[in-house]
Amino acid sequence: MSKASKENPYLAHLPADQRYTGSSTPPTVKEPLYGFLPRRVKGEQVRPVLEGDVNPFTKKQHSNAYKKILEARKMLPVYAQMDDFYKMFTENQAIVMVGETGSGKTTQIPQFVAYSDLPHTKGKMIACTQPRRVAAMSVAKRVADEMDVQLGKHVGYSIRFEDMTEPGTTFLKYMTDGMLLREAMNDPLLERYSTIILDEAHERTLATDILMGLLKGVVKKRSDLKLIVMSATLDAVKFQKYFGNVSSSGNSGPAPLFKVPGRTHPVEVFYTQEPEPDYVEAAIRTVLMIHRAEDPGDVLVFLTGEEEIEDSCRKIKLEADDLINQDPDSVGPLVCIPLYSSLPPQQQQRIFDPPPSARSESGPPGRKVIVSTNIAETSLTIDGIVYVVDPGFSKQKVYNPRIRVESLLVSPISKASAQQRAGRAGRTRPGKCFRLYTEKDFMTELEEQTHPEILRSNLANTVLELVKLGIKDLVHFDYVDAPAPETLMRALELLNYLAALDDSGELTELGRIMAEFPLDPQMAKMLIVSPEFKCSNEILTIVAMLSVPNVFIRPNNQRKEADAAKAMLSVPDGDHLTLLNVYNSYKQNMHDKNWAWSNYLSARALAQADNVRLQLERIMERFGIELSTTEDERKFYENVRKTLVCGFFMQVAHKEGEKGSYLTVKDNQVVALHPSCGLETQPEWVLFNEFALTTRPYLRTVTDVKPEWHVLLEYAADYYDLKTFPDGETKRALTRVQNKRLGKIVRADEPRNGTDERSKKKRKKNN
Ligand SMILES: Nc1ncnc2c1ncn2[C@@H]1O[C@H](COP(=O)(O)OP(=O)(O)O)[C@@H](O)[C@H]1O
Ligand SMILES: [Mg+2]
Numbered sequence: 001m002s003k004a005s006k007e008n009p010y011l012a013h014l015p016a017d018q019r020y021t022g023s024s025t026p027p028t029v030k031e032p033l034y035g036f037l038p039r040r041v042k043g044e045q046v047r048p049v050l051e052g053d054v055n056p057f058t059k060k061q062h063s064n065a066y067k068k069i070l071e072a073r074k075m076l077p078v079y080a081q082m083d084d085f086y087k088m089f090t091e092n093q094a095i096v097m098v099g100e101t102g103s104g105k106t107t108q109i110p111q112f113v114a115y116s117d118l119p120h121t122k123g124k125m126i127a128c129t130q131p132r133r134v135a136a137m138s139v140a141k142r143v144a145d146e147m148d149v150q151l152g153k154h155v156g157y158s159i160r161f162e163d164m165t166e167p168g169t170t171f172l173k174y175m176t177d178g179m180l181l182r183e184a185m186n187d188p189l190l191e192r193y194s195t196i197i198l199d200e201a202h203e204r205t206l207a208t209d210i211l212m213g214l215l216k217g218v219v220k221k222r223s224d225l226k227l228i229v230m231s232a233t234l235d236a237v238k239f240q241k242y243f244g245n246v247s248s249s250g251n252s253g254p255a256p257l258f259k260v261p262g263r264t265h266p267v268e269v270f271y272t273q274e275p276e277p278d279y280v281e282a283a284i285r286t287v288l289m290i291h292r293a294e295d296p297g298d299v300l301v302f303l304t305g306e307e308e309i310e311d312s313c314r315k316i317k318l319e320a321d322d323l324i325n326q327d328p329d330s331v332g333p334l335v336c337i338p339l340y341s342s343l344p345p346q347q348q349q350r351i352f353d354p355p356p357s358a359r360s361e362s363g364p365p366g367r368k369v370i371v372s373t374n375i376a377e378t379s380l381t382i383d384g385i386v387y388v389v390d391p392g393f394s395k396q397k398v399y400n401p402r403i404r405v406e407s408l409l410v411s412p413i414s415k416a417s418a419q420q421r422a423g424r425a426g427r428t429r430p431g432k433c434f435r436l437y438t439e440k441d442f443m444t445e446l447e448e449q450t451h452p453e454i455l456r457s458n459l460a461n462t463v464l465e466l467v468k469l470g471i472k473d474l475v476h477f478d479y480v481d482a483p484a485p486e487t488l489m490r491a492l493e494l495l496n497y498l499a500a501l502d503d504s505g506e507l508t509e510l511g512r513i514m515a516e517f518p519l520d521p522q523m524a525k526m527l528i529v530s531p532e533f534k535c536s537n538e539i540l541t542i543v544a545m546l547s548v549p550n551v552f553i554r555p556n557n558q559r560k561e562a563d564a565a566k567a568m569l570s571v572p573d574g575d576h577l578t579l580l581n582v583y584n585s586y587k588q589n590m591h592d593k594n595w596a597w598s599n600y601l602s603a604r605a606l607a608q609a610d611n612v613r614l615q616l617e618r619i620m621e622r623f624g625i626e627l628s629t630t631e632d633e634r635k636f637y638e639n640v641r642k643t644l645v646c647g648f649f650m651q652v653a654h655k656e657g658e659k660g661s662y663l664t665v666k667d668n669q670v671v672a673l674h675p676s677c678g679l680e681t682q683p684e685w686v687l688f689n690e691f692a693l694t695t696r697p698y699l700r701t702v703t704d705v706k707p708e709w710h711v712l713l714e715y716a717a718d719y720y721d722l723k724t725f726p727d728g729e730t731k732r733a734l735t736r737v738q739n740k741r742l743g744k745i746v747r748a749d750e751p752r753n754g755t756d757e758r759s760k761k762k763r764k765k766n767n
């Protein structure tokens with residue numbers, strides 16, 4: 001019998017060495033990862049597997065799409081450094097890595113690690129953290145495609161309220177840094193991971209900073225855990241020093257640096273001669289100038305937020321269409337694509353579409369314009385960008401511990417940011433960056449680096465997580481940069497007022513449960529006490545609605561209609577109640593697909609709220625927190641408002657004078673109700689969800705509350721101890737309520753036939 005006859009014709013699609021099915025010799029279907037020793041793997045072993053026909057993780061044939069993407073991956077700078085990477089990874093426990101944006105760090109390195117760790121054979125995972133949800137989702141999708149697996153199976157992602165992984169199958173998990181921090185609370189040594197990659201470390205987000213501190217300790221305790229800290233800027237020395245001497249093997253000196261040489265092209269930078277009075281308008285004008293006058297190549301514009309971005313996209317599109325109509329022979333087609341974090345994933349994916357093609361063979365080529373928030377600065381790499389328009393602003397968090405206000409403010413970016421932005425133009429070929437500020441401002445006004453988030457955040461959540469993690473000495477925790485003592489104090493104070501921490505800073509039973517909710521402590525507190533007021537179903541809905549993007553849509557050209565639709569759903573006593581009402585109406589109208597749209601509501605945000613609600617409900621069930629609704633209809637809204645006070649008693653304001661201005665309790669900030677607020681009157685006391693600094697300080701999402709309910713004075717007695725109040729109208733008003741209450745208590749103690757004239761009068765007046 002000839003050898004050929006033993007070949008199974010049904011296996012003709014397999015490589016020759018796998019076709020053989022003769023019975024005299026056993027089948028030799030080669031395991032692709034045969035001979036791979038965990039953590040001793042070399043590039044020369046991995047490359048043939050990548051080129052091979054069989055996917056080592058699914059054992060299926062590689063698709064054509066896989067092969068096509070592989071060709072592109074092989075062009076990335078990190079691919080050329082695979083051998084060096086494996087050498088360093090094998091020899092070290094902690095590595096710091098820097099490389100230009102777009103060099104392939106985020107997509108390739110976790111895959112390299114997978115071939116060395118072989119986590120799927122050990123029931124472990126590789127985590128790669130991202131500061132942004134969008135990036136975690138988008139990159140996970142891309143890597144799933146690159147590995148030829150279904151997203152959510154071998155490769156998945158995990159972000160707050162959305163877990164796209166399959167336990168037991170997923171071995172490469174992209175996740176937000178905040179999610180990994182939460183996991184650490186219940187698994188302090190992060191046992192389920194073999195390697196943890198902290199990506200975008202240069203962003204210095206709060207969660208990444210805390211994770212660096214935690215992991216420094218974990219690496220010492222777990223010799224089997226590897227850590228890679230990846231950053232886009234050359235500020236790596238700080239991380240190298242920080243992670244020096246940490247490895248359990250006793251290596252001395254700073255952590256080794258793995259440098260991915262960039263492959264960037266020169267970028268010519270232009271400044272404006274004079275400061276621009278309106279950066280949005282200037283950005284639009286610049287895009288149109290580029291479209292008219294510059295060579296082919298896509299444009300990336302940095303703006304600060306959803307509304308600004310959507311608005312600009314519309315204007316650019318309109319004006320570009322005008323240009324084409326005027327001069328069809330010299331101006332090509334233009335598509336304008338928005339990019340911001342609350343955009344649905346399919347729409348985010350559009351940034352990777354090719355630019356539109358020319359209308360005719362000889363016509364001018366099309367151009368893609370992406371208008372994005374900071375996401376496109378380093379988190380997502382978009383190929384084909386040749387022009388960058390940088391107005392010099394981004395939305396940044398600021399926290400003022402003195403008045404306990406955290407806000408997102410449109411603020412000037414740093415020089416480091418400006419350089420990153422410019423770099424986006426040189427990925428494919430030499431590019432241009434148009435800075436919409438003067439060179440002098442760049443030199444003298446911009447800070448060198450953006451301040452780490454830990455220095456400008458409210459730390460209440462973080463402190464609760466750290467205490468839950470068993471870290472008692474918050475002052476001496478090994479921070480990369482230590483937060484201001486006043487900020488730590490404020491956080492401890494808030495948690496103490498909420499009774500999550502006792503007076504000696506120990507976690508209380510209540511605090512333990514609060515920490516389990518992926519929510520701000522005030523919201524967690526509200527959920528936990530809500531059964532006492534028989535409204536946990538309602539509070540659950542409100543918390544879910546407050547945890548998703550704004551559900552109200554207000555298109556620029558249909559503001560009146562949108563406001564009218566909102567008014568129909570508004571509850572006069574408070575915006576929180578309106579949110580509850582919107583959700584309930586949504587559930588009642590689920591059968592009607594157009595309901596959300598015709599009421600100017602975001603169907604996506606509502607669906608998200610529904611999902612968040614379900615997940616929070618599960619946590620409540622886990623802790624035996626009863627789900628209840630009052631049967632007394634008259635009490636329905638009032639109970640909800642009382643419960644709101646139990647969580648947010650520190651966010652109350654008192655009306656001062658008749659002009660509609662309010663003063664925040666204790667912190668004495670003069671504020672006004674935001675125009676979006678749906679209250680019918682201007683009540684004496686309001687509770688607010690958000691203190692927004694825009695053109696002036698505003699309170700957003702506001703509900704009418706009454707100290708006469710005594711929830712303030714009973715549930716928040718410490719905070720509302722009048723001795724601790726500054727003198728003023730607020731204190732006088734509260735004193736009146738207090739006295740009335742004490743009067744009532746005293747009266748109740750008096751004999752029935754008491755003849756106290758004063759109290760009689762008072763009673764009369766009250767009637
Ligand atoms: N969703 C995607 N679609 C198409 N290409 C992508 C996608 N994500 C990443 N890429 C490609 O992968 C390259 C490397 O990206 P990435 O690994 O994120 O780089 P880095 O982390 O070093 O900035 C990008 O330049 C781009 O070509
Ligand atoms: Mg990256």
